[in-house]
Amino acid sequence: MLKIRNLESGYGKLRVLKKVSLHVDAGEIVTLIGANGAGKTTLLYTIAGMIKATGGDIVLFDKNLRNASPQHIVKLGCSLVPEGRQVFATLSVTDNLILGGYVQYKRDRHYNRQAELAAIYDIFPVLHDRREQLAGTLSGGEQQMLAMGRALMAGPKLIMMDEPSTGLAPLIVKEIFKIIIRLRQAGNTVLLVEQNAKAALGIADRGYVLETGKIILQGPADDLLNNADVQRAYLGRDVDADTATCEI
Amino acid sequence: MSLELFSQYIFAGITYGIIYAIVAIGFNIIYNTTGIINFAQGEFVMLGGMTAISLNHFLPLPLAIISAVLFTMLMGGLIEIVFIRWLQKPSVLRLIIITIGISILSREAALHVWGDSVRALPYFTGNVVSSVDILGASISPQVLWVLAICYCLVIILSLFFKFTPLGREMQACAANRLAATLCGINAKNMVTFSFMLSAAIGAVAGCVVSPITSSQYDMGTGLAIKGFTVAVLGGLGNSMAAVAAGLLLGIIEAFSVGIGFPLAFQDAIAISILLIILFVRPHGLFGNKEAAGLKEF
Numbered sequence: 067m068l069k070i071r072n073l074e075s076g077y078g079k080l081r082v083l084k085k086v087s088l089h090v091d092a093g094e095i096v097t098l099i100g101a102n103g104a105g106k107t108t109l110l111y112t113i114a115g116m117i118k119a120t121g122g123d124i125v126l127f128d129k130n131l132r133n134a135s136p137q138h139i140v141k142l143g144c145s146l147v148p149e150g151r152q153v154f155a156t157l158s159v160t161d162n163l164i165l166g167g168y169v170q171y172k173r174d175r176h177y178n179r180q181a182e183l184a185a186i187y188d189i190f191p192v193l194h195d196r197r198e199q200l201a202g203t204l205s206g207g208e209q210q211m212l213a214m215g216r217a218l219m220a221g222p223k224l225i226m227m228d229e230p231s232t233g234l235a236p237l238i239v240k241e242i243f244k245i246i247i248r249l250r251q252a253g254n255t256v257l258l259v260e261q262n263a264k265a266a267l268g269i270a271d272r273g274y275v276l277e278t279g280k281i282i283l284q285g286p287a288d289d290l291l292n293n294a295d296v297q298r299a300y301l302g303r304d305v306d307a308d309t310a311t312c313e314i
Numbered sequence: 315m316s317l318e319l320f321s322q323y324i325f326a327g328i329t330y331g332i333i334y335a336i337v338a339i340g341f342n343i344i345y346n347t348t349g350i351i352n353f354a355q356g357e358f359v360m361l362g363g364m365t366a367i368s369l370n371h372f373l374p375l376p377l378a379i380i381s382a383v384l385f386t387m388l389m390g391g392l393i394e395i396v397f398i399r400w401l402q403k404p405s406v407l408r409l410i411i412i413t414i415g416i417s418i419l420s421r422e423a424a425l426h427v428w429g430d431s432v433r434a435l436p437y438f439t440g441n442v443v444s445s446v447d448i449l450g451a452s453i454s455p456q457v458l459w460v461l462a463i464c465y466c467l468v469i470i471l472s473l474f475f476k477f478t479p480l481g482r483e484m485q486a487c488a489a490n491r492l493a494a495t496l497c498g499i500n501a502k503n504m505v506t507f508s509f510m511l512s513a514a515i516g517a518v519a520g521c522v523v524s525p526i527t528s529s530q531y532d533m534g535t536g537l538a539i540k541g542f543t544v545a546v547l548g549g550l551g552n553s554m555a556a557v558a559a560g561l562l563l564g565i566i567e568a569f570s571v572g573i574g575f576p577l578a579f580q581d582a583i584a585i586s587i588l589l590i591i592l593f594v595r596p597h598g599l600f601g602n603k604e605a606a607g608l609k610e611f
């Protein structure tokens with residue numbers, strides 16, 4: 067579904083990604099873990115078209131995305147839930163969701179918005195309770211759910227999430243991860259970027275480890291969980307994984 | 315002060331106030347989508363008025379006004395496309411200098427086309443001497459036109475932002491440009507639209523005041539200062555507060571003339587208010603510090 071070959075990207079003269087290659091197949095949950103500043107967010111923004119790649123290829127559904135605009139990529143069916151939620155703070159929850167669905171609305175003026183909204187509210191009942199509230203006044207967990215719901219409104223086939231668990235209480239993290247599993251069961255493909263390596267590898271099929279802009283390890287999630295290097299670097303006592311363990 | 319005189323001043327204040335508010339809303343729309351103050355906003359007002367006056371020579375008044383508004387709207391879009399759209403991540407300072415340049419350029423162009431003569435659109439109904447009696451004050455029918463049109467404009471705008479897809483998209487861009495882009499909204503187009511919308515609003519203001527204040531190639535500057543004061547007074551980016559702030563400034567000005575302040579000091583009043591706000595409440599009369607971080611139409 068998504069194939070990335072030798073991707074290079076960065077900010078101006080700063081080269082962040084150095085020949086990154088990875089792929090995500092339909093129906094998978096793939097997780098990308100790595101320390102702060104490794105370039106995870108940069109990778110997702112480059113796939114989403116927010117940052118122009120300086121080298122390599124991004125192929126989504128057999129279409130080359132180099133030089134594609136962010137709008138085009140969303141239209142193709144690849145949505146990003148950005149780091150830090152980025153909800154439309156001054157708009158209501160419903161308006162946030164409606165805006166997420168505009169890609170579908172523009173494709174087909176008669177698409178059933180109410181049904182889509184109902185589906186989102188079904189996944190995130192809290193959002194239904196808060197539907198008239200301004201998004202800026204939601205709690206962190208609710209904002210994360212709203213950001214996910216908004217991305218889902220675009221009807222993506224591939225949904226990318228950038229650290230959805232940051233700053234959330236363990237219980238909420240668990241709920242978010244449950245929802246990610248549910249999304250996959252509903253036929254979505256997920257590329258999940260996480261600091262919370264244990265929880266992410268716990269639900270993923272495969273994983274990649276990114277370090278200073280290079281993929282240094284990859285493989286089935288279980289292998290990575292048992293890998294000594296990964297355990298030392300990302301699952302050690304420093305990582306607060308214990309509190310956020312996710313037994314699903 | 316007698317009741318007649320009082321209502322006379324109130325009406326004069328409201329008339330100017332709502333015009334200032336409309337200009338301020340023009341500032342706000344562009345500020346919300348781009349984060350910059352468009353110093354050429356006053357020139358949109360001038361362009362609308364002057365174009366309508368020229369067109370009125372061979373078109374009936376309503377048609378002349380509508381064409382002038384559409385023309386100004388096109389110019390607004392064109393200006394954005396030519397001067398701003400192609401810039402890669404421009405800094406706020408650079409954008410502001412560009413808009414000042416555009417303002418000077420349009421003023422000089424207008425001087426070239428129309429000369430420095432003072433012109434005016436005819437009164438929409440009646441003439442200079444016709445008047446309506448309200449609460450003892452005799453009000454020019456044009457004042458009622460100004461009030462009605464500006465009032466409708468404010469209503470239409472808020473409906474536009476609330477209920478139309480385009481309005482929602484512009485709001486989304488204002489609230490969070492990154493997120494809007496990730497939702498598949500073309501933020502660059504929204505900036506162009508915001509210039510077109512601001513230009514159109516400015517042009518409407520330029521047309522409705524023309525019979526009262528007359529139009530000249532440099533009329534934009536004064537109105538822009540007032541509009542800017544009002545926008546800051548209400549809290550930048552907040553259009554409903556701008557209406558309140560506009561009425562406030564208009565009424566203050568009217569009464570200052572009423573209590574014997576020389577007419578020439580009117581602009582000084584606006585500037586003083588602007589300076590005081592910038593020193594004391596930079597987030598505006600109606601905004602609070604937190605809200606100043608949020609933008610809303």
Ligand SMILES: Nc1ncnc2c1ncn2[C@@H]1O[C@H](COP(=O)(O)OP(=O)(O)OP(=O)(O)O)[C@@H](O)[C@H]1O
Binds near residue numbers: 101102107108149261
């Ligand atoms: N807008 C920017 N301009 C310049 N450099 C940037 C920008 N954003 C990120 N960087 C740099 O790029 C590198 C990678 O950043 P990135 O945000 O991709 O890391 P990350 O893996 O997502 O980290 P974290 O886990 O903290 O979110 C960092 O060294 C960072 O300083």
Ligand SMILES: [Mg+2]
Binds near residue numbers: 108
């Ligand atoms: Mg990041």
